[in-house]
Amino acid sequence: MTTIKDSVHDHIEVEGVAADLLDTPAVQRLRHIKQLGTVQLAYPSANHTRFEHSLGVYHLAEQALEHMDVDGIDAERVRAAAMLHDVGHGPFSHNIESLTHRETGKYHDDVDELLAQGQVGDVLRRNGLDPSRVAGLVAGEGKYGQLVSGELDVDRMDYLVRDAHHTGVPYGTIDPGRLVRALQFVDGELVLAPGNVQSAESLLVARALMNPTVYSHHVARISKAMLRQAAERLLRSDPDLTAEELRRMDDHGLIVAMRLCAETAAFARRYAERDLYKRAVWAELGGVPDWLLDADHEDLRELEAEIAGACDLDPREVIVDVASDPAMTESTSRVMVGDEIRELGRQSPLVKALRTAQYQQWRLGVYTVEEASERVGRVAVDILGLEVDGALVSERRGRPATLDEFADAT
Amino acid sequence: MTTIKDSVHDHIEVEGVAADLLDTPAVQRLRHIKQLGTVQLAYPSANHTRFEHSLGVYHLAEQALEHMDVDGIDAERVRAAAMLHDVGHGPFSHNIESLTHRETGKYHDDVDELLAQGQVGDVLRRNGLDPSRVAGLVAGEGKYGQLVSGELDVDRMDYLVRDAHHTGVPYGTIDPGRLVRALQFVDGELVLAPGNVQSAESLLVARALMNPTVYSHHVARISKAMLRQAAERLLRSDPDLTAEELRRMDDHGLIVAMRLCAETAAFARRYAERDLYKRAVWAELGGVPDWLLDADHEDLRELEAEIAGACDLDPREVIVDVASDPAMTESTSRVMVGDEIRELGRQSPLVKALRTAQYQQWRLGVYTVEEASERVGRVAVDILGLEVDGALVSERRGRPATLDEFADAT
Amino acid sequence: MTTIKDSVHDHIEVEGVAADLLDTPAVQRLRHIKQLGTVQLAYPSANHTRFEHSLGVYHLAEQALEHMDVDGIDAERVRAAAMLHDVGHGPFSHNIESLTHRETGKYHDDVDELLAQGQVGDVLRRNGLDPSRVAGLVAGEGKYGQLVSGELDVDRMDYLVRDAHHTGVPYGTIDPGRLVRALQFVDGELVLAPGNVQSAESLLVARALMNPTVYSHHVARISKAMLRQAAERLLRSDPDLTAEELRRMDDHGLIVAMRLCAETAAFARRYAERDLYKRAVWAELGGVPDWLLDADHEDLRELEAEIAGACDLDPREVIVDVASDPAMTESTSRVMVGDEIRELGRQSPLVKALRTAQYQQWRLGVYTVEEASERVGRVAVDILGLEVDGALVSERRGRPATLDEFADAT
């Protein structure tokens, strides 16, 4: 057993297979991947890593297992999956995941290969665990997969409180101690014990408030979009770099690679000095035509080039950032009410409201260099067919509604 | 200036008229009135008082004034109102307010007389303030009344974080530092600056989650109902005690008066030993007939007597506790969106949802001595005309839906 | 098992005999006894009670037992002792303990009788525990008594963090999670595992800093001395009140009894309005003659009368408050260094320093009504034979050295 001091959960006691996994390169690598990527540019204290988050997820999983009296190989598998659930992340976590997915076909929770090979594979097999079954849990498969990756998983419980602790934004302050005590399996389904409608709601609400305030803060979105563009340029420019290698870099590696590559050095300087593009357009969902919502990666790059051309800019200097589909998967969190299992989506009027709120918070952004933002705003509205009412074009911007005023670089 | 150490806001610097008011008996009395009354029986750490809350409200008011550049007599009046806003509370805060209101016609924020007399009146006048105008602010009147008692007041900002700190339930953890920085007056109306839809929502959400978990926890409701019943008995039994005197007691005084009075000694023992009545019925709104929702104080006392009689119990041993009308006042919090003032109720889908949630969380309770709870449950359903589907009668109770399992003595 | 939400340790799971003891009147009574007595007059948020502290002590004891693999009857006895260790406290905790000890011969940890009788005795015997052995643990006897009441006990670990949390003074913020993990028995002695010299020091340092800042804050000392004087008057005046009954009151009972008794009503008003005596003298140890340090209770009362007489005051209006003997018991905390058990007092140069610091912080106070403080200061210096250099007499007081400026009403 190893005991580790954590700033969120205090003492974490790592046991069983998890203790063996702790020292593998794949897990240690997570020390060098920021949990929130470029969010640090909006919230300077948000430098926490996937490593401490993984310890926290392990810790909450352990508590849940104990309260549900799960032990033996089922428990060991969950422990392993909790510790390993994020080893598939690339540098800057989710920030360049769309790129690596396009190129490799893999999301961060597709870890079949990673768990089978190297020291991780050795440790798992030595502990009598089948890597592919552990990978299954990471992907949310099976009864115990719900605990690692599902509507009521310990992953979310950890990241909400951890992100709140490190950003200083309190909205994520849920009550993980209560949630892990309320989890139970009924007919193979993970549910919350009676009396926990509010506990379940608090998870959804916390996410709904953290999202616009932190995760989709416009500074985070702009810097993420710039990073993604640069990562793609890097991949195109360097014949020796494969997408799979890009995915296995850590933050240090990616940043320095971008500094050294002529195509991305300008971005690297901007990132280092927090000299970010500004919003030329920040449009609500109602003002965006359907064809634009359906545009694919290539389409968007062409639109950027078109806008840039019309404004005499380098294509790299215009970014069209269409937030992902606002459709929220139906909330299938399940809560016991009396003797019945009820879906939170039906029991709680909040859930529906949160879905609507997501649509309201949705924004399409067009970003560019500061000196061109007015011009680009006008041109982009035209080319993208945005309805002026729904688009806050830069020169009229003032202080648009969904901005967090703090740490506002624009 | 006096500097006071507070467990929530750290150092509070009390200035101007507020420093003079600090040492008046009316304000010092608040040290002996628990902020949350009997909630302490459900959350043992919830022993904080109206005194520290008043300091906190003063502190946030001071910050808001500073950020909005309000000074002079307007600021002094707000300082006085913040410090004095709770001097009208009776013992156990809101717990027996319905009784004292029925008897005296005054709610806790009806402080015209209290502010005009005694040391408080002297201090106000000595500082050039008209007591009746300060009382007006406490009642929410005028431009600055919105800051002391309104949809966006500093009262709520303080109590949510303070109650979270002292109960250990994190749902009230809002961000008061951001809110006081976002307040502004536009055309005489108190609004939140652009970019604060989530800030405003967080206030409503925090209350919506704290309500069933803390303020209306069933242990709090049972003990409050028992206390209210005992306070009424005390008032009836003691010819020398007036309702106005009852209202001016502190917690110590009320508790000991109940110990010394034969009619209430049994309650005093139950309170001291946390030997509370249990729920015989815990009914959802849908199962309660309209006439019962409209029943007045006398009607309910007669129904209690009828149920008790049918069960061979003393009338004091049955309590019918109809929660107050679930209708939530339309949320009129105002937030700037771009250049417009928008009502949060229209801007935020959450607000509507919270209104619905309030209906779902509503419960009618019938409480009685433990050994009679089954019998009383059956009889009460019959006499009160409850629909069985909507009523969780004691013998089927198991673990009903809205219970907080923790600190659950029932 | 009962789960209780605590503002310090979050969720506390009460198990075994402790769960049965929770509902006994003797334990529930602790809800109505403030942990820090009158310290609330200096730190308004310090309203926490012996009840929540007892839960915390139980919680840390449980963790220590688990980490040391203690179970069976030994563990049950420790659980019971932890939960019951403070049931012997009188109203206002330590504040009037010297009085009740003089009258009854018992300190708060002398609980042999209390544990043998009533519901507590029944619960213990029903759980197969001998009340007198549990009382022995509370008094610090035997191997496991060290854990409940000793140099490294869980009592201190809880009160330091709890008092820090509730006063807002951070000096008590030790690391209880580490300490309970470091405890071990070596040859029957409770010691800290290797690598914990700093952990042990932190306990002593925390106490050394909390002491002058919180526990012996001059407002706390003045109000405590006034309360003690009033409690003695109450006992003398009321022929029906025995010292044993006084000891079994709670805070509400004592306060109201003082309001109702003519001899103590003036104090009750002063307490309610925080209208306290002021310091006429605040003398360092070097300026106090030996005979005064050795004076007993009767001597001091006579000196007070003499000073009062010389100043034309009522004897109640002068209090001579000689802090208890500054001698600190040799620190016998034991820490493993390599394979050896070493006494912290020898290993740590800090311990010696803290002993010296205690002497420096020591103060003799003479308190009186505000308007007479100058006169009483001069007379008291004369009668008590204080050396002027070592005594800060009121008229020269300004802001003397050991005062906490905050929350200072004097």
Added chain:
Amino acid sequence: MTTIKDSVHDHIEVEGVAADLLDTPAVQRLRHIKQLGTVQLAYPSANHTRFEHSLGVYHLAEQALEHMDVDGIDAERVRAAAMLHDVGHGPFSHNIESLTHRETGKYHDDVDELLAQGQVGDVLRRNGLDPSRVAGLVAGEGKYGQLVSGELDVDRMDYLVRDAHHTGVPYGTIDPGRLVRALQFVDGELVLAPGNVQSAESLLVARALMNPTVYSHHVARISKAMLRQAAERLLRSDPDLTAEELRRMDDHGLIVAMRLCAETAAFARRYAERDLYKRAVWAELGGVPDWLLDADHEDLRELEAEIAGACDLDPREVIVDVASDPAMTESTSRVMVGDEIRELGRQSPLVKALRTAQYQQWRLGVYTVEEASERVGRVAVDILGLEVDGALVSERRGRPATLDEFADAT
């Protein structure tokens, strides 16, 4: 004015020249330099940066200025110095400072050149400030230099609470709000107001407890020594890299440079995988001969080579790590006691004790690859002339080096 959300001080309002400095490359670079260097390998949550620390120092300086009524150019200069006080840090903060100092003659607070040039110089001059005078404050010169870099500076106040927050080790939890309120100038000297002996002590105590637990945790010392060795190798191997350039790198740059350089790639792998050397010797001060304490950089490298040679190891595989001279500069913190200014070192017995404690905590370490640690231990004791009693040689050690054993220095 810019408002920034900080996880320690909540909202920080950056004003005046500080707001202009915020966006300079020299200040933004601090986002990429960890406050505690390799301590992250012992405390996984310790990923905070010099950037957020600089904001915190600015914030406390601002509060102190306000409480002391300092404004005008004096205040602007302090604001600038607070924001800039750490721009002279190299990658990994203090970790390789001895190397860069040896090579460049500059410590991190030698910032004359850095402040005169580039955007920082422009901003300062544009705000009417002389860069060299601001650099003087950073170096602790003059009246206001005491506030930025002295015994009672705001630098220490911030780092203690920040390091506590991020490591989870609570010993650094001092009370900065009280300290900044207690600061005052008396005859040009920065002192603490009367009543603050404990406040001053708490600063020293916090450092004394954080030091062995965090800053000199053996995992931190081993990794720092390895990093320093590798940085020196890097500088020697790369003809294009100057020491001045090394000093201006950030953490990313140094780590990747080490990955790319053949001489340091092995270290880079070890760092990435936290595969650290182990302690072969961990000797107390009493067991170390004087000549070894006086040995210079070259001497130590030769001793390492000698030990390595005798053990058939590469010279890089042995590190002799002599902690810096344990002599603590006399504590010259000044506290008012009554009307006198007293040096804390005389007033407080704790200060002397802390000096002694520092000697006790001092350790000489010899580190090597795990498989050779026993052998190297024996040889090193011999070659270095260590007295066996004072040296914990590896084979007797018990608790190996790379555990997160909580600050286990033994």
